Amino acid sequence: MEVILRQLAAAGIRETIMAVGYQAELIRMLLGDGSRWGMKIRYSEEKQPLGTASPLKLLPNLDNNFLVLNGDILTDLPLKGFMASHLKGGALATVAVRKRKVKVDFGVVESREGLIENYREKPTLNYLVSMGIYAFNKKAVKMIPAGRSDFPDLVKILIKYGQNPRIYPYQGRWYDIGRPDDWEKADHIFRYRSEIFLPK
Numbered sequence: 001m002e003v004i005l006r007q008l009a010a011a012g013i014r015e016t017i018m019a020v021g022y023q024a025e026l027i028r029m030l031l032g033d034g035s036r037w038g039m040k041i042r043y044s045e046e047k048q049p050l051g052t053a054s055p056l057k058l059l060p061n062l063d064n065n066f067l068v069l070n071g072d073i074l075t076d077l078p079l080k081g082f083m084a085s086h087l088k089g090g091a092l093a094t095v096a097v098r099k100r101k102v103k104v105d106f107g108v109v110e111s112r113e114g115l116i117e118n119y120r121e122k123p124t125l126n127y128l129v130s131m132g133i134y135a136f137n138k139k140a141v142k143m144i145p146a147g148r149s150d151f152p153d154l155v156k157i158l159i160k161y162g163q164n165p166r167i168y169p170y171q172g173r174w175y176d177i178g179r180p181d182d183w184e185k186a187d188h189i190f191r192y193r194s195e196i197f198l199p200k
Helices: 002-010 024-031 054-058 079-089 151-160 180-196
Strands: 015-020 040-045 065-069 073-075 093-103 107-112 115-121 124-137 166-169 174-176
Touching: 002 065, 015 024, 015 054, 024 040, 065 079, 073 124, 079 093, 079 124, 079 166, 093 151, 124 151, 174 180
Parallel strands: 015 040, 093 166
Antiparallel strands: 065 124, 073 174, 093 124, 107 115
């Protein structure tokens, strides 16, 4: 979280709102009011888990356009450039995406009418995946349904109403540190080359 806050401060962000639930008090104690990074941190505490999107509905006085980042990522994505792209694109939402290879550890069978048409042994598939970094116009927040809701739900709602989010393709460093293999890679790189992620 400190890395993300330093990156936000370097991008010119002067106020951050943390959506917290589990271990909220510990997070408050560790991060404080944000003054050490030259910003203000406010906290929005969930009384029950709301998913990733619904906490936005609890936040008053949002800017017309704002960034949302998952707290379990490590990346060198240029946040200023990402936000500029969102503003220029004019969509209600922009999602940072990255190509990711997924190794399937099984033989994949494609069939039709009970007959095998293709067989691929342990293929590697390529996907564009969400990096957990979003830019929203506050009009999108009004489209979040009541109750628990995640960002994929909001994306589907925006598509349903003809407000398809834009993508921001990025091929730089990005690690989802909630995944053990990504955590190991991120930990190794951060130990020896932390300057990649930490603005001066």
